[in-house]
Amino acid sequence: xxxxxxxxxxxxxxxxxxxxxxxxxxxxxxxxxxxxxxxxxxxxxxxxxxxxxxxxxxxxxxxxxxxxxxxxxxxxxxxxxxxxxxxxxxxxxxxxxxxxxxxxxxxxxxxxxxxx
Numbered sequence: 001x002x003x004x005x006x007x008x009x010x011x012x013x014x015x016x017x018x019x020x021x022x023x024x025x026x027x028x029x030x031x032x033x034x035x036x037x038x039x040x041x042x043x044x045x046x047x048x049x050x051x052x053x054x055x056x057x058x059x060x061x062x063x064x065x066x067x068x069x070x071x072x073x074x075x076x077x078x079x080x081x082x083x084x085x086x087x088x089x090x091x092x093x094x095x096x097x098x099x100x101x102x103x104x105x106x107x108x109x110x111x112x113x114x115x116x
Contacts, residue, residue, distance in 0.1 A: 002026040002105050004096050009110030012086055016114070020081040022096030022107055030054070030074040032100070036081045038092035038112075048094070049081060064090075086114045 008020040020036070033052045039045040049070035050059045058070050067086075072079040079096055093109040 004098075004105060004107035006094060006096055006107045006110040009094060009112045011113045011115065013116050014086060014088060014114055016086050017082070017084045018086065018112060020083065020094055020110060020112070022079045022081075024077045024079070024096075024098075027098075029077040032098045034070075034072060034079040035097045036070060036079075037095045037097055038090075039095070039109075040089075040092040043092075045095070051079065083112070086112075088114045090114050 003025045005023045006020060008018060010018060012018050031053055033050060035050040036048040037045050038048050046061065048061050048064055049068055051057070051070045051072050055072050060068060067084050069082040070079065071082070081094065083090065091112060091114050093111050095109045096107045098105050
């Protein structure tokens with residue numbers, strides 16, 4: 001069955017860095033674009049970054065451009081999110097995601113807390 005397992009979250013001080021990873025299984029990973037979303041307490045889930053199936057194109061939310069980098073390794077079935085210059089407003093649960101013609105798949109999420 002399809003599984004998306006996020007890891008790498010934690011507590012970090014403002015200005016710090018974290019690298020999130022999403023391990024995918026149960027589907028043809030290299031056939032799908034992948035995305036990272038986040039949801040802060042009391043807010044709607046928002047799109048953070050996307051990457052095409054071969055990794056040739058990426059897009060970012062304006063709020064993270066220049067600070068976050070999405071990448072993927074189709075040999076390892078992983079998609080990563082490198083987060084630099086973290087701000088308190090980046091605090092959220094981060095989810096990886098992909099979409100088929102019939103369904104949206106989500107991981108369980110990983111908590112990122114940016115606080116001094």
